Amino acid sequence: MSENCRKHFHRISEYLDGELDERICAEIERHLKDCPRCRDCIDSLRDTIRLCREGSEEEVSDDFRTRLRASLRECMEGR
Ligand SMILES: [Zn+2]
Numbered sequence: 001m002s003e004n005c006r007k008h009f010h011r012i013s014e015y016l017d018g019e020l021d022e023r024i025c026a027e028i029e030r031h032l033k034d035c036p037r038c039r040d041c042i043d044s045l046r047d048t049i050r051l052c053r054e055g056s057e058e059e060v061s062d063d064f065r066t067r068l069r070a071s072l073r074e075c076m077e078g079r
Pocket residue numbers: 004005031035037038039
């Protein structure tokens with residue numbers, strides 16, 4: 001995984017901790033568009049990004065969070 005990809009993964013991880021703003025979300029989304037590898041890897045993250053973009057007030061469930069963290073880790077370790 002490239003440094004650039006890694007950077008975005010870290011940001012997504014920050015989002016899970018509730019530290020991501022809309023602007024960063026847009027950046028991540030843009031990266032996903034340009035990067036097939038990340039896209040494949042983190043299919044499940046798309047829902048997260050959408051949630052963020054829509055500025056949803058909804059709390060992300062623990063289950064969802066746990067699943068996403070697992071995907072992130074798998075991707076970053078290069079499977
Ligand atoms: Zn990437």
